[in-house]
Amino acid sequence: MAKFVVAGKANCPHYAKTELVADFLGKNVPDFQVHKIVQAPEDWQKWLQELCKKNGWVHENSPIIWRELVDRGGKGLLLGGYNDFMEYVQGYYGFTSDMMTTLMLKIARENFMSHENEREDETFYKNLTKPMAIWVSGALSTACANLIPTLVNGEVFGQAxxxxxxxxxxDAPLGVLEGFQCQIEDMALPLLRKVTVQNTLRKAFMDAEVIIVLDDFVPVKDQSIEDCYKEMVSFYQKLAxxxxxxxxxxxRVIVAGDYILNLKTYLLMQNAYSIDHCNFIAVPTQLEGEVKALLAQRLNVNAQDVKDVIIWGNIVRSIYIDLHKARVSQFESAIWGPPEFSRPVLEMLQDKSWTEERMMEEVRSHRPKIQAAVKRELGLSRAAAIRKILHWWYFDSPPGELVSLGVISNGEFDIPSDIIFSMPVRFCGGKWVIQTQLEISEETKNKLKYIAQELKLEQRLNFNPVEGSDLESSSDQDLQLEKESNKKRSVFF
Structure with missing residues (x-):
């Protein structure tokens, strides 16, 4: 019994005709068997060269046909290509094919589409067998509890x-963590392969692909800010x-929380040498959402209708909230347009003094008021912010929409290099891209310089060496700035 092997490119019309002839003979000729091998066009040449090298054959085109003696084994016997096979079946079996070229091309296209679908299915199931390792540090925070369902239900990374x-x-009680683990397992989510918990840093972040850091450090009773900073620096260096x-x-490492996010991100980035600096980000999206909500109340629209609010600077501490690019849609006025029609926010705000005088205080007091009311940290809005940024990081942000993100500076907008600074970006192709084409005023640049110097002071307060040439002011000015920074945290508009 002889078995014929027919191999070719998925989009090859000669392979399509050879395949149909071989199938016909397999159904109608006793002891005729055929095995087919289909290769993607981009993989064909390499596969063919390896096959010929292994068997000592010389062949260049698609398809290639050879015989294998099923009962005896051993090396196959090369028959040749398309013409060789057609001559063979005509001589041995008296069979000829009158298939037209147009039909051959049509079948070749269908073969190619079927092959691509099979490859997609294969990739899908391979991905299912290699789950993405997601680590969350600060797992007992409220934000983590709200974030977990979206991480494992396909909402962030896709259903595949x-x-x-x-x-x-x-240092958390292991029993508490194990109870949390049981709750997650009880959800029986189809995309969740495994859940583990641990309360030590031993072998933490093993094979991690996504790392979410939620650990916050705030001064406890009778603890100085400097001592709190020392504790935070030590912990984050160990994490790194x-x-x-x-x-x-x-x-990819994403840092969120209520306190000194830029410095935390900087510490992780500086001490995790093997990971690209661009893979460390801090999330100001929660604050951005709070600003959008306040603006939406003033404009009588939904918060989602306010776009392109830019958060510059040192997240949660000294920031500049830039409304010059902000736009609002669905705003009731004499001018209406399609759903995507929008207008500048600053032009629609009737009370101009509000942005200059009272908005700053409302932003400062917004989160503390809600925390006092619910008597816990704001985990829901923080989880939503992390989910949104993670999804955009993998699947791109909405076209044309600006996103605020704490990233490493390389001198954009005259901001000093090598500090984590919140600035406008867009996500594209799995990367964030700083929107350097935006024009900003000299007044804005001066505010950003002030914030940048505060960030450099943070590094000094946490005993990270900073070269004197990196500071744009004298030591006396630095001392004065340090005193002012300790008195209050500024929010600019």
Whole structure:
């Protein structure tokens, strides 16, 4: 019994005709068997060269046909290409094909589409067998509890990606973490492959692809800010070492919380040497959403109708809220347009003094008021902010929409290099891109310089070395700035 092997490119019309002839003979000729091998066009040449090298054959085009003696084994016997096979079946079986070229081309296109669909299905199931490792540090925070369902239900990474979830809360009672683990497992989510918990940094972030850091440090009773900073610096340096040691080299690290986000992100970035600096980001999206909500109340629209509010600077501390590019849609006025029609926010605000005088105080007091009312941290809005940024990081932000993000500065907008600074970006192709084409005024640049110097002072207060040439003011001016920074945290407009 002889078995014929027919191999070719998925989009090859000669392979399509050879395949149909071989199928016909397989159904109508006793002891005639055929095995087919289809290769993608981009993979064909390499595959063919390896096959010919292995068997000592010389062949260049698609298709290639050879015989295998099924009962005896051993090396196959090369028959040749399309013409060789057609001559063979005509001579041995008296069979000829009158298939027209147009039909051959049509079948070749259908073969190619079917092959691509099969490859997509294969990729889909392969992805399911390799779950994405997601680590959350600060797992007992309210934000984590609100974030987990969206991480494992396909909402962030897509319906084709299974995840393994690893929860870390340093020095937390293990029983509490295990109880949290049981709650997650009880959700029985189809994309959740595994859940683990741990309360030490030993082997933390093993094979991590996504790392979400939610650990916050606030001064406890009778503790100075400097002592709190020392504790935070030590902890985040240890986190960074674990990330550098065990996480994948392309891991993406996202930092969120209520306090000194820029410095935390900077510490992780500086001490995790093996990971690209662009893979560390701080999230001002929660604050951005709060500003949009306040503007929406003033404009009598939904918060989602306010776009392109830019948060510059040192997240949660000294920031500049830039409304010059902000736009609002669905605003009731004499001018109406299609759903995508929008107008400048500053032009629609009737009370201009509000943005200059009272808005600053409302932004400062907004989060503390809600925290006092609910008597816990604002986990829901923080989780929504993280979910949104993560999804955009993998699947791009909405076209034309500006996103505020704390990222490493390389001198854009005259901001000093090597500091984490919140600025406008867009997500595209799995990366964030700073929108350097935006024009800003000299007044704005001066405000950004002030914030940049505060960030440099933060590094000094946390015993990170800063070269004197990096500071744009004298030591006396730095001292004065330090005193002012300790008195209050500024919000500019």
């Amino acid at each position: 990606k299974e995840v393994s979830l690893h929860l870390l809360q340093n 070492i674990m990330i550098d040691t065990f996480a994948k080299s392309n891991a």
